[in-house]
Amino acid sequence: MLGKTTEYAIRALVYIYIQNMERERPGFKEIAKMIDSPEQFTGKVLQNLARAELVSSMKGRGGGFFFNEPTNPITLFKVIEAIEGKEYFSKCGFGLKRCDANNPCPLHDDYAHVRDSFFKMVNEKTIQSLANKINKREATLNRL
Amino acid sequence: MLGKTTEYAIRALVYIYIQNMERERPGFKEIAKMIDSPEQFTGKVLQNLARAELVSSMKGRGGGFFFNEPTNPITLFKVIEAIEGKEYFSKCGFGLKRCDANNPCPLHDDYAHVRDSFFKMVNEKTIQSLANKINKREATLNRL
DNA sequence: TTATAAAAAGACATAGAGGTCTTTTTATAT
């Protein structure tokens, strides 16, 4: 469903959040190692997330990635939107250019149901809630 | 969610089925025109579907694409499987290589719910049921 | 039995996602 880039983005943000709770600011090399993603490419993805203001960064010695306002929840939707683009949840599942309630494709209603359940999920789940699950040992990032 | 190739495949099969009901065997050029897809590429996609035995074809004058056993329902799942590959519905939504009930990623259960509702839908819907919807004017292929 | 109309096949082209390498900038510690 989601591209690899988006998966790296979510895993990276979760890792950063967990490390921030320990008062650490991880760099992209450490992040890539811990979330099992390609190092340089992860750096690029984090650059994009920083530009989209989903995370902050500091250059120089002692620098790294961190959340300016850790209490401000970041939904998975925000991450998906930033990486995959705004139309991700609005395209016709049948591939028609014109498809709406008045002129529906034969999948219209059933696809809408699936799409909405995905949409609901990514709006409920946040980087923080995933990180908490990992901290409570109810889930894993595979390296933590 | 689905790749363009899969969308073309489904639309093409629906169109073929509708034409078969009129005792016609459309060729890939006609199909491409009617489902609004690139002509040559649609030919390739149909070759693959024929190899996967989801549709039959005849060369030569009067040839074209058709269903050998039109009463044998083809679920969208079969088409997706043939084009996107067997793992499409089993990959971890978080991107982890190892992810199962014993060692779940933090999205495991919620993603499973979404994935299953998609899976259920594509197993219920068939080329035939979509075609019937179009014939009953309850939906459109945009050119029919 | 030959011309024709169709799919099949194969070689090639393009765009975008995913990924790497090198250089530049910047903050900090010494």
Add this chain to the structure above:
DNA sequence: ATATAAAAAGACCTCTATGTCTTTTTATAA
């Protein structure tokens, strides 16, 4: 001030999805 450690930036590379062009094969009609 200077060395160092970090992200940022930019130029590239690779692979896959998507798409095109040309040639070959095959069934049918004339």
